[in-house]
Amino acid sequence: MPWISLIGFMCSGKSSTGRLVARQLGWPHFDTDRLIVEREGKSVAEIFRERGEAYFRDLEYRIVEELPPERDIVVSTGGGLVLVEPAMEILRVQGPVFWLSVQPEDVLERSQRPWAAKRPMLREGEDLPARVDRLMAEREPLYRRWGTPVPGGFDHPREATRHILSILSKRDEFRPYFGFGGSPR
Ligand code: S3P
Numbered sequence: 001m002p003w004i005s006l007i008g009f010m011c012s013g014k015s016s017t018g019r020l021v022a023r024q025l026g027w028p029h030f031d032t033d034r035l036i037v038e039r040e041g042k043s044v045a046e047i048f049r050e051r052g053e054a055y056f057r058d059l060e061y062r063i064v065e066e067l068p069p070e071r072d073i074v075v076s077t078g079g080g081l082v083l084v085e086p087a088m089e090i091l092r093v094q095g096p097v098f099w100l101s102v103q104p105e106d107v108l109e110r111s112q113r114p115w116a117a118k119r120p121m122l123r124e125g126e127d128l129p130a131r132v133d134r135l136m137a138e139r140e141p142l143y144r145r146w147g148t149p150v151p152g153g154f155d156h157p158r159e160a161t162r163h164i165l166s167i168l169s170k171r172d173e174f175r176p177y178f179g180f181g182g183s184p185r
Contacts (some may be wrong), residue, residue: 002095002173003073004164007088007143009136010079010119011110012100012152013160018076020161025177025184031076035063044078048120053080061087069094072177080121082142092146096171098164099143100152107132110154 004021006014015031022029033044036059040047047056060078064087067075081087091097111119111128121135122128143149150163168174169182179185 001070001072003067003075003091004095004168005075005077005091005097006100007077007082007091007097007147008079008100008152009102009107009139009143010121011107011154012079012102013154013157014076014079014100014152016154016157017100017152017160017164018074020157021164022074024161024165025072025074027072027074029074029076030067032060032063032081033076033078036060036078039063043118045118045120053120056080057084060084064090067094079139082139082146088146096168097147098150098167099147100160101143101149102152102154104129104132104136106153107136 004025004027006018006021008014015033018031019029036047036056037043040059042050044056047059057080060081061084064075064077064081064084067073067090075091077091088097108129111122111132122131148167150160150167152160165184166182169178177185
């Protein structure tokens with residue numbers, strides 16, 4: 001009963017790719033940011049502002065811990081979940097973890113749009129390019145450590161989905177989920 005988990009930087013398309021992978025396999029899709037927002041009744045930005053980052057990271061852990069271990073599910077995570085090692089250990093034990101990699105230019109291009117206002121880690125008024133570079137440099141070794149790399153990007157969920165399904169179709173434990181042509185059953 002595997003989980004398929006997606007990690008990666010903000011704007012790497014984790015939610016949209018996760019949704020597509022789940023749809024292709026006919027599995028339920030869970031999005032940790034969305035589950036946190038539902039549980040708290042507040043936006044991610046409000047949670048950061050009112051309770052701080054450590055509180056948010058703790059919520060991320062609790063949400064992952066409560067996901068159903070016995071079910072086949074696809075999990076899209078927030079970009080900072082790699083900082084929460086016990087949560088990453090759960091994901092890894094439950095099944096494959098894919099890292100949707102993205103270039104800093106793509107993140108910066110997105111950060112000019114209303115998209116950025118929802119991301120407290122990319123606060124207005126700061127030197128965004130420097131901040132994105134620093135966060136990426138800090139996190140890249142962690143993404144690499146925990147995930148199988150897949151080229152990602154907010155605008156490319158279909159390509160990333162194809163890539164992930166192609167990798168899965170070649171893995172023994174996923175054989176029952178795929179037909180002869182390598183397409184999901
Ligand atoms: C964060 C990424 C966000 C969200 C929160 C913190 C991060 O998720 O969890 O704003 O630390 O990178 P997305 O990666 O979906 O933007």
